[in-house]
Amino acid sequence: MSQIGRHLSRRAALRGMAACCAGAGTPFAFNLLGIGAAAQAQAVADYKALVCIFLFGGNDQSNTVIPREGAAYSSYAAARPTLARPSGDLVPLTVQDWSGPALGLPPELSGLAGLFNTGRMAIVANTGTLLYPTTQAQILNGSVALPRQLFSHSDQQNSWQTGLPDRDSRSGWLGRIGDVIEPLANGGALAPICMSVAGNNVLQAGDTTVQYQLTTNGPVAVRNLERLYGVSASGTAYRSVLTQPRTNLLEAEYTGIVSRAIATETEVTAALAGIPALTTGFPQTRLGAQMGMIARMIAARSALGQNRQVFFAAIGGWDFHDNLLADQANRLTELGDAMAAFNAATEELGVAPAVTTFTASDFGRALQYNGRGSDHGWGAHHFVMGGAVRGGRVFGRWPDVALGSADDAGQGRLIPTTSVDEYAAELAGWFGVPPGMLSDVIPHVGRFDRANMDFLT
Structure with missing residues (x-):
C-alpha cells in the first residue's frame, strides 16, 4: 500500500506544478514538469478516447475465437462434445503475420470478422489477471503467487479493474490514467475525463478522477430546480438550499457534489443539444443504446472542452x-x-x-464442458477496435486449446499468457501516459516482459 501512496503523491505533485504554472505560458509550464511530461504536453492537443466494454459474468472465449480446422479444431471439439461450434459455420479470419491455427468467429460476430479482416480490429489472446508470469509447472509446485480468489466473479472483476489482484484498491487503472492525463489534456473542462453509461465502476475511479454517470438518454438532472410543486419561486429556493455554502465539512462536501452535478448536467445537456444527429443507426439493445450515447458524447467533445475522454459500457x-x-x-x-x-x-x-474500443471480462471459461455449459475459467481472448489498432492480427501467445495441455490450469482453464498489466499498459501508452509514469497507473507492469505489446500505433 505504501508503494501506491508514493505513486499518488507523485501524481499530486505533478498536478500541483501544472496548476501553479498554468498562467506562466505553456512551454515554461511543461518544462517544469520534466522531459517526459513535456513530451506528453505536446500530445494532448490531439483528441483521443478509450472505450471499455465490460462483459460481466465471464465470456466463454473458447466459443468466441475458435480454431476452425485441423488438429486444433479436433482438440477443441473433443473437449466439448455438445458445445463445439460446427467448423463450417465459422466466419474465417485472415490473420496477418501468423503461424498459429486457422481461426474463425461464430456467425453472430460476422460484423467483427469483417472489421478484423479489413484491419480495423485485433485480438489479444489469452489475457487475464496475473501477479507474475506464470506456468503450469510453477502452479503445480507452488513456486508462484497467484491472484486472490481465482474464478470468483466479484474478486476477478475487481482484480481486472484495479490491476491489483493481490490487494484491495479503491482506484482502477482507467481512473489512474485519468489522474495523470486530465490536468494536462482537459484543462478547465467541467465534465470529468471518465464517463460511464453502465453505472458506477472501480475501473474509472482515481485519486482525483471522479467518474461521471450518464444514462443512455443523457446526463442525470437534479429534479425540481425550475419549478417545485409547480411554483418557480419554490424551485429557486430549492436550488439555493442545495447549493449555498456550508461550514460543516460533511455539509460542504455534499453541497460541492450537488453544485458540481447541477453545473455539469447543464453543460453536458447543452453540448449534446448542439450536435447534429448521427446518420449511423445503433441496434435497439441495451449495449447499442450505451454505444450510441458514447458516440454522441464524442461528437460533443469540443463543446465540452475535452481533448481526452474515457468511457465505460457494459453488458451482463x-x-x-x-x-x-x-x-x-x-x-x-x-x-x-x-x-x-x-x-x-x-x-x-x-x-x-x-x-x-476494447473488451474486458471477469475471466474466461473452462474448455471442459459440463453438459450444457462451461464453468469459470481464467485467461480469455479480447477484442481491440479502432483506426489506431494494428488490425488483422492476434497479439500475445495463442494457447494450446486442449485438455491437459501445458496451458491448462485444470479442466481446460487457460493460464494467461498475457497479463492485464500488459494489456492496460499498451492502452495507457497510446492514450498519452509517459513511459516513466506507467508504474503509477499499473504498479506491477515491470514484472512482465511485454510492457508494450504494439497492438496500437
Missing part, C-alpha cells in the same frame, strides 16, 4: 453454466452489432484513428 449475463449455445449467441449478437455500429459512428465523425 455471460455466466453460462447452462444453455451456452443459445444464450451466448444472443449476447455475441448484441456485442458484435453494437461494436460494428460504433465503429461506423467513429468513421462518420472522422475520429476513428483517435478512438480505441
